[in-house]
Amino acid sequence: MMEKIVFALITVMIIFLLPPLLDGISRKVKAKIQYRVGASIFQTYYDLQSLLNMEPILPTERLAFRIAPYIAFASALAAALLLPFGSFVPVAFTGDFFVFLYVLAMFSVAMMIAGFSVNNSYTNAGANREMMLILSIEPVLGVAIGVFALNAHSLSIGGIPLNITFTPSLILAYVLLAYAVYVEGGFIPFDIAEAETEILEGPLCEYSGRLLGMFKWAMLIKRLALLWLFVSFLVLPIMKNIIDITTFTGGLATLAVQLIVLFIIYSIIAIIEASNARLRIDQAIRQNTRVFLAGLVVLLIAALGW
């Protein structure tokens, strides 16, 4: 019982408090690449703190506008809670793999609600882009996780990484998953829906104060959830051969490795972001469609048992 509480505490800390730090590190890495000093790695905490303390200015009376950030926050949180932290999975049941995809889509739906609830051509354009982007990338994510599920004969996110066996299609599935996670995370060149210089951050354009803070925090948590999924799929299959994950120390060691890999991956992403320009929505969709078709081929290979 005691062990569970420890894990639960760590998990809560990771989900709520780690994302702003990761963002701060990413900002620092980019600053270094750009020969800048850059802000402190805690800057994102300060930003969130000041936003959350500010009264928002409401451009509309609609309830949808006010609750959209909370829906987004809840969805991102729900997605994160389905993932394995060491040996500990906060919420686990068979088929939670579908729930994961659903709640991620929910996040985008919240963005769309936010964008369409005000009469502003910038937010509407942003909501439109979010919709197109999500429609083109969710299938890729589905296919990628599907290949893993097929391989592991499991539909639970906690179970998949512990049961996979090494096949050629699995490597391709990792590539697909990495791509889908990157795109869905909205990193440059895929920050199309929130493009600042084009459409003034799209759906977030009319938000301010606490509501904006909630949205930003939710986005960071969503990124963490996506990356944590990838990290778990990468780390857990290796760790289970080295150490007994189910024990307390084994679980803690696995969690530590997950964290380290997460930091490394986040830094690599910062480097990719720093060396790219933003794509246009039609270019991104064309690319996603191509990847999706490739994904179907991978799924076919996996179905054949390779």
Next chain:
Amino acid sequence: MKYLEELKAKFGERIEEIKQLAHNQWLITVDKDILHEVVVYFLKHPEWKETQLSTMVGTDERPLRGKFSVIYWLSVNGNSDDVYIGIKAYLPADDPRFKSVTPFHKGANWYEREVQDLLGIIPEGHPDPRRLVLPDDWPSCVYPLRKDFHYSDSPQGKKYYPYREPPQGTTVHPIGPYHVALDEPAHFRLYVKGEEIIDCDYRGFYSHRGIEKISESRLTYDQICFIAERICGICGFTHSTAYCQAVEAAGEIEVPERALYIRTIMLELERLHSHLLWMGVACHLTGFDTGFMHAWRLREYVMWLCERLTGNRKTYGINLVGGVRRDFLDYRKEMIEDVLKKLKSEFGKLVDDLTSTRTFIKRCEGVGVLPYKLAHEWSVDGPLGRGSGRDFDVRRDHPYAAYGDLDFKVPVYKEGDVLARALVRIEEIWESIWIIEQALDQLPGGDILAEYKEIPPYREVIGTTEAPRGENVHYVMTGPGNTVYRYRARAATYNNLPAVPDMLRGYTIADAPLIIASIDPCYSCTERVQIVDVESGKVRILKEEEFNKLSIKASRRV
């Protein structure tokens, strides 16, 4: 000039006078009824391919001869000749009308609207006679550039502007007056279907500062140098150089050679910083912030250098009529060489980084295409024109300062997209470095400033320079007692900006900021003319009239 005979044969009697103003400038006075025919004759002349409408000046000459006048200034470019032609017509004071050139040549659109706004001279048959320069709340029938209008007046009218109706099935997507992608206020009204731009309307001139009126009303020749430099915060030096050249031509002042070389070096340093600034902005607009930061880091070397050479990072303030105010000391020559060496190695790397960033190239390629034919019709200039295959550059075609002695290439691309404009600017940076190196090597000794006394009144002349954005044309009509009678500054963007709606059509709102930025627009340059327009909320509380009086009093003290 060989074509004058041809012209005389064609129009005969109705040409009233032909006179040479400077070594490369002619002024042809014609009857007002054939004004548009003569202008179009030159613009469409088959042997002068790159002829373009450089500027147009309307003048209130009622105190002098009881008439208004308009002059269309055309420049003959390319390999044809080093010639500027002014075509002038006098209009009666009680009914100042002339036939519009715009139906035949789009490039005349803004010029004719401007004289209509500021002088009340009406271009008949203009397809879009809406207000262009004056603010929305300026009363009608008040014409600020007429001589009977005092520069401190600021009349108040009702606020109204007739925007175009959106085409059917489209929604309005406003970019500006304030938008992160615009560094200065401007209002592009995009009519969009989804993300696709169907049409575009433009409203600008939000940053009028009344520079021309002030210059005509209360400044001397030398003072105008400094206000001319303040027309633009980025390419100000080419403005003051163009102005100085105009006055020097009018007064037949012999500028010392060393001053010409110093001007050349400063002009090219300014081009370096301006092009680097543009590259940074283009990167930023596409989300490529690494390119942005590095471009601006390199630009900083140039800024520091300029500070050492002139005392200022920008707005150098070293031009005077007759030469320059500051000499280059020998050890500072070495500093220039050092900076050029650093730039050469690091700029090469930056260009490699940019061209190898696939996502960046993808955003620039095939976007915002301006075909050659349209480029010619709009009379666009500078890197925008050269990116669309217009082979002209004031530095080569009408050599000024020391450019006649120096060797450089003029890059021209035919594609006409954003990438072509970027490549033109990249190559121009290399050329600028090369020009500065040559000028430093050949820098002659001697004086840097020529003295002048009285400049004869009522001489008309223009001075032109190739700014980083294109051709700058400054028209000066001298007045009595060493003041100007009429001053008209035309910045490069004035010719380029009207072409933007044609470049936006058919692309998406994602491309819009990049396309707008690709002409390297400079709104304050374009909008130098009018009286102070105060619109902020604070001022409203103060009451505008009071505020205007206060601010004028404050500036008088200076």
